[in-house]
Amino acid sequence: MRAARFHARNDIRIEDIPEPELRPGTVAIDVAWCGICGTDLHEYLEGPIFVPPAGHPHPISGESAPVTMGHEFSGTITHLGEGVTDLNVGQNVVVEPYIIAEDVDTSPGQSYQLSKDMNFIGLGGHGGGLSEKIVVQRRWVHPIGDIPLDQAALIEPLSVAHHAATRSGAAAGQTAIVGGAGPIGLLTAAVLKAKGLTVFISELSEARKAMAESTGVADEVFDPRESDVAESVRQRTDGKGADVGFECSSVPAVLDMLIDATRPGGVIVNVSIWGHRPEVDLPSLVLKEIDLRGTIGYAGDHPETIRLVSEGTIDLSAFITARIGLDALITGGFDELIDNNEHHVKIIVNPRA
């Protein structure tokens, strides 16, 4: 079968590899669509980061580069391994793409995303969504009912956003400020809107501002070149500031703005991945008793995320900005996201086209 494989930085190849084997307790899936994530871009441009370098196998998967890429994917079940009795062949599903040790409890309420040596399918081994077929452990498979398979490829990043929103403790009626309207910023805003918050977004890019407005995820979009965003937030909250803030940009000035724009006693969730150690306005964080919370991945978020989409509370179709086949992965996918980043939210790939 065909698969996109990460060999090294700037070296991702479309190759023919053997089909994965069904084993007891696993599920075989024909991949329908797979999104390209910012993490994939980082691997391509600066990696290997999550990918175990050749010769350094991951302690759980035992694999190292080359590995199949793709962790945001949907598909249809083709075979069920021995002992899997609660799913059906032909069912449409998404995969919660974790590589987590066998003995880690992944039942509801467990913080398994923080377990030792956690990595992701499509980065750390165990196949990936940028291939025609994949076989995964039963515990990572979530049926999606009648959600269209193209939209379903966005359930993984939406679960990241859902987990971030949950980490914030945000509640209906509160006000949120989201720093950055990239894919994760937009999806975080979408979850917050779905939870009944008033959502403000700060963004510089004209294209992303337009997307934040057209998708309806923001009540108002502020451009930091045009006004003091924190002051704008205070003006709309009786001088109080936002209850929760979300850092979705990896830009120090945005984190500064969030610490300014969030009310005393408020919570800021850092959703972005930092490539360096930024200076942080701890003096203000202390005086305002702000909580700055890290968030990574998801844990038990997929069922609720799927429900939000299934019930129509969140419409993911608006966030799909291009559809390509696997052969176009580099030119129409990676290079397009690098060169025309701000015009895209999510490019999805059909590995069979």
Add this chain to the structure above:
Amino acid sequence: MRAARFHARNDIRIEDIPEPELRPGTVAIDVAWCGICGTDLHEYLEGPIFVPPAGHPHPISGESAPVTMGHEFSGTITHLGEGVTDLNVGQNVVVEPYIIAEDVDTSPGQSYQLSKDMNFIGLGGHGGGLSEKIVVQRRWVHPIGDIPLDQAALIEPLSVAHHAATRSGAAAGQTAIVGGAGPIGLLTAAVLKAKGLTVFISELSEARKAMAESTGVADEVFDPRESDVAESVRQRTDGKGADVGFECSSVPAVLDMLIDATRPGGVIVNVSIWGHRPEVDLPSLVLKEIDLRGTIGYAGDHPETIRLVSEGTIDLSAFITARIGLDALITGGFDELIDNNEHHVKIIVNPRA
């Protein structure tokens, strides 16, 4: 009466000033002892910080430099203003030294420490503990029963520590790592021990390490020059790391260590006051889903803090390292804390001696 007054940086004078007037709703107190705080030192060396500079009156107190200093004090009630019926002349008390707007709700459970323009008695006006007498609003007066008045001068910083411990959500049976064994680090450790945690302290100074050991506030003291503190904490927690960390040093390397030493999903409370914006290891904070929480002052902490001392759970006498009269404030107080910082925890001042 005599009072220590902050005029400007490096200019604190012992002066004769009029006695404060009793007003309805207030309590007149003869000050017994007043501690010198790190904040006072900062004002002396780098101020004015909390002190409103001359010509820039504080919006609530209406005062600006010169102001009377001292916010860690105990004393005895001498007169009760009209309407104050639940206290008695002769009662020993401490003062929760806030300057907070009249209309702010300061009842239990309210986060009044975060209210607009909050400042402190002894810094922002309203008199101070480094004077013979003070008159304060009833709501800031807490009776101390038979706690000795010298020890009672430390109830204010102990309340800072209590508030920080509460902010962390620390619970009995958990493990804490405290970064820095200055006055606030030691008192934070004391509160954590009183709450039933296992407490580790990281400290460089020989004198402070000895104090952390002799006062019994730490189960173990680690010297970062001798070992990797985070690794030592992991070794003593089955590889997990501490549940809660406390930054009490304003040293970036200590914050780094805390992010390393605290377990995934753990909480770090920043108790120290930063004079600059440090680089923070956000990459690790994100991947470990750590909460970094600011804390400032106290809110509703005094009654519980007083109970811990009154019942003998915390012995504050061990933290008093010198007693001086008001005339010795600069030489025996401020200069001593600057020149022999690590040999002192708390120098207390008798403003009548």
